[in-house]
Amino acid sequence: MIRKLLKKLPTPFGRAAHRRTTPSVIPASQHNLRRERISKNAVNVVERLQQAGYQAFVVGGCVRDSLLDMTPKDFDVATSATPEQVRATFRNARLIGRRFKLVHVHFGREIIEVATFRASHADDAETGLAQGDEKSRQSESGRLLRDNVYGSFEDDAQRRDFTINALYYDVSSGHIHDYANGMHDIRERQIRLIGDPQQRYQEDPVRMLRAVRFAAKLDFEIEQHSAAPIPDMADLLFDIPAARLFDESLKLLMSGQGVKTFDLLHYYYLFEPLFPxxxxxxxxxxxxxxxxxxxxxxxxxxxxxxxxxxxxxxxxxxxxxxxxxxxxxxxxxxxxxxxxxxxxxxxxxxxxxxxxxxxxxxxxxxxxxxxxxxxxxxxxxxxxxxxxxxxxxxxxxxxxxxxxxxxxxxxxxxxxxxxxxxxxxxxxxxxxxxxxxxxxxxxxxxxxxxxxxxxxxxxx
The missing domain is CATH 1.10.3090.10 (cca-adding enzyme, domain 2)
Incomplete structure (x- = not known):
């Protein structure tokens, strides 16, 4: 009965999640994240990129988990340097990916993933490149097939999926740059999409699975406007490549919160596209x-x-x-x-x-x-x-x-x-x-x- 009522909730259109043109900068004295909790190799990557004249930050899940006193599984870096420039800076770097071009910097068994600041694919669409250019490409249904449109620091923050993943930590100053009120959502323990939920799920339906995974892992609630479209859009997952859904299913069900994750998948009608x-x-x-x-x-x-x-x-x-x-x-x-x-x-x-x-x-x-x-x-x-x-x-x-x-x-x-x-x-x-x-x-x-x-x- 609750699931049926959920499907009837109105879905908002064009609702952006606290979009800013300048970030809220939280000094080290006002948060609990310390440089010592960041991988030494990630710190090394950030500092070398900064010394080479680029902007560089530790970003995403490692910042989020550290703020929640959880141990990050890996460390990601966002930078203004292009993948080719990153590879030129590190001899132990390797370019990977076509849909989303990245650089892996290898330090023994640890890999630091480095991504260039991205802009919204819509910015590329305004120049007429979104459907045919190799930088950005969408399917007829709106699913994002390729996303290599580079942009500014601000652009990168606004195109990330959830507010709690759009936090950038500067290892040099200790400041956290927050464009999307991610710190607020961490305090409120909620999962909120950046931008219009329908559009973001249309671009990549796997974001619905990520919302559930983070909610289960962090014991957060999915914010109501981000949750409302999910039941009606769950069938979009039938169009996702089966190989990608295998990887996602392992993250969902084999990360220590399987029961809670399954109940959320079932609640939001997301289990059927995975196991019909x-x-x-x-x-x-x-x-x-x-x-x-x-x-x-x-x-x-x-x-x-x-x-x-x-x-x-x-x-x-x-x-x-x-x-x-x-x-x-x-x-x-x-x-x-x-x-x-x-x-x-x-x-x-x-x-x-x-x-x-x-x-x-x-x-x-x-x-x-x-x-x-x-x-x-x-x-x-x-x-x-x-x-x-x-x-x-x-x-x-x-x-x-x-x-x-x-x-x-x-x-x-x-x-x-x-x-x-x-x-x-x-x-x-x-x-x-x-x-x-x-x-x-x-x-x-x-x-x-x-x-x-x-x-x-x-x-x-």
């Missing part, structure tokens, strides 16, 4: 589907907080699992035996999902193995149980079985059986197998028997 088959399964069986997905994300969040390894394969297996069972049943109703039905349904589902999020084979293959092992865990006769224990995917498959049970799926105690089987000795294991009787065989695998022709005398 799963969204359909949620609508058909919400209690089980939501329980399984939230539990999988909660487990992932816990592992990330504890510093334990996580794999996208397991998480994608859980996110897609609710959509698999109905497809298996549909094939079984057509007369396809259980095992072939599961294999065909799994292949079809993964192929379909990769049209929306391009899951690489290094993750889709183990994903399939986790699924394929679920019915095999039921077949425990003879030495099968011991062979399964030695399988490289056993632990993931066993954890997945427990996940299914925690979501309310009835497996007749299969998870409890496998837990005990791993704990007891050899003699007790043989006894456990014997006690199973017919249950040890599990679902029967169909065999396509080849018809043999009667032998003739010539064959003898």
């Amino acid at each position: 088959a799963t969204e359909e399964a949620i609508e058909q069986n919400p209690d089980y589907s939501l329980a399984l997905i939230r539990q999988a994300l909660a487990n992932t969040d816990d592992r990330i907080r504890e510093g334990r390894p996580v794999t996208p394969a397991f998480l994608f297996a859980a996110l897609l699992w609710p959509a698999l069972a109905p497809r298996i049943k549909a094939l079984e109703d057509q007369g396809v035996p259980t095992i072939p039905a599961q294999q065909q349904a799994a292949q079809d589902l993964i192929t379909e999902q990769c049209q929306h999020i391009a899951i690489p084979k290094r993750f889709s293959v183990p994903l399939r193995e986790i699924w394929d092992m679920q019915p095999r865990l039921e077949r425990r006769s003879g030495r099968r149980a011991d062979q399964l224990l030695e399988h490289p995917r056993f632990r993931a498959a066993y954890d997945f079985l427990l996940l299914r049970e925690s979501a309310g799926e009835d497996t007749e105690g299969l998870g409890r059986w496998w837990t005990r089987y791993q704990e007891v000795g050899e003699d007790q294991r043989r006894k456990m197998i014997a006690e199973l009787g017919d249950k040890a065989t599990g679902p029967k695998r169909s065999r396509n028997k080849r018809k043999r022709k009667p032998r003739t005398a010539a064959d003898s």
Whole structure:
């Protein structure tokens, strides 16, 4: 009901977020960000660019996170120098990107990303270049395909996505330059787009996902004018390249706030463009589907907080699992035996999902193995149980079985059986197998028997 009401909220047009022609300059005495919290390599890049006569600042998420007493994952620099000028300043620099040309300055394992001040693509459009020039290009729907129009310090601040990401820290003076009232929004703990939300989402629909990601990560609210257009514009994500959405999905769901992020995605109708088959399964069986997905994300969040390894394969297996069972049943109703039905349904589902999020084979293959092992865990006769224990995917498959049970799926105690089987000795294991009787065989695998022709005398 709340989501339906949200879709009816009026969407403002042309609402700029506190646009200024001069920045608010916050001296070091009035904020808690200190140079010592900035990467030494980032400081080095800024100072060398300034010494070469260019403007240069540490900018974006690292400034935002430092102000919030969070540890930044990386450090970005914005400068008046062009990418070619930056590369000429640093021997350890490399030009990257076409859609958005950047320079990576390498210091061992750390990379400092340096971007030239950009102007709004609309400024380029006024000169007639936006549709055809290699600097800036938009699709017919308004999506920004290329953005290499360079501009001033002010231009760069106004074309950034959110106010809290448009804060520039001068490592030399300690001042923070704020063109968009980002400091105010940090104090108010809110996510606000710079400029007209509809236009900004039209230019790059992934900004809707970024708004959700920052809201979950920072525990902020999305400001109402920035939130209002999202449900009606969520379908724009269907046009985003699947490879890009794979990268975004990892940032969304594997950064330690997966449960909160999923709930926001679902609330704003953003989950369906990412996982349409799963969204359909949620609508058909919400209690089980939501329980399984939230539990999988909660487990992932816990592992990330504890510093334990996580794999996208397991998480994608859980996110897609609710959509698999109905497809298996549909094939079984057509007369396809259980095992072939599961294999065909799994292949079809993964192929379909990769049209929306391009899951690489290094993750889709183990994903399939986790699924394929679920019915095999039921077949425990003879030495099968011991062979399964030695399988490289056993632990993931066993954890997945427990996940299914925690979501309310009835497996007749299969998870409890496998837990005990791993704990007891050899003699007790043989006894456990014997006690199973017919249950040890599990679902029967169909065999396509080849018809043999009667032998003739010539064959003898």
